[in-house]
Amino acid sequence: MTGSLLWPDFKFEWPMLSMPGEKNSAGVAFSEPSGVIGAWGVPFYNTLILLTSGLTITWAHWGLKKDNRKQLIIGLFLTVLLGFIFVAMQAEEYIVAYSEFNLKLTSGTYGSTFFMLTGFHGLHVTIGAIMLLVMLVRSIKGHFTEKHHFAFEAAAWYWHFVDVVWLGLFVVVYWL
Numbered sequence: 001m002t003g004s005l006l007w008p009d010f011k012f013e014w015p016m017l018s019m020p021g022e023k024n025s026a027g028v029a030f031s032e033p034s035g036v037i038g039a040w041g042v043p044f045y046n047t048l049i050l051l052t053s054g055l056t057i058t059w060a061h062w063g064l065k066k067d068n069r070k071q072l073i074i075g076l077f078l079t080v081l082l083g084f085i086f087v088a089m090q091a092e093e094y095i096v097a098y099s100e101f102n103l104k105l106t107s108g109t110y111g112s113t114f115f116m117l118t119g120f121h122g123l124h125v126t127i128g129a130i131m132l133l134v135m136l137v138r139s140i141k142g143h144f145t146e147k148h149h150f151a152f153e154a155a156a157w158y159w160h161f162v163d164v165v166w167l168g169l170f171v172v173v174y175w176l
Helices: 002-006 042-065 069-101 108-140 150-175
Strands: none
Touching: 042 069, 042 108, 042 150, 069 108, 108 150
């Protein structure tokens, strides 16, 4: 009952693209996006990229455990490359969201949720790719053996966690 009094034009829908009568703390009306980012474009390709990077880091780990430095270095290189490709594609997605869909942090619930969730994930992918780049340099210098490589394993665990979180975000942010 109070909802209809406070917000008579409210429609229960997701994503909530409009916020009738709402203004931000500066008194400026929220910008309304003209649409949402579809799941089957860049987000889908980014999902494939991260899933593939999970395979390449696992392949690199197997190479390390078998004392196959060539496999380790190639796998790590591919994983780092895929990580930075993911970040570049996410940046492109943000440009499209802003320019074509008028999607901004000030676009109400959908805009702030979209940018906060995907932005924090993109930050973690960037951190993970940098960590793996350090592991690549250390691998090239021969710092790891098949028995002593905890730093590599910790970075790989982090990377797998980033992969799994993305699968949840893909479903929640893009697919639903």
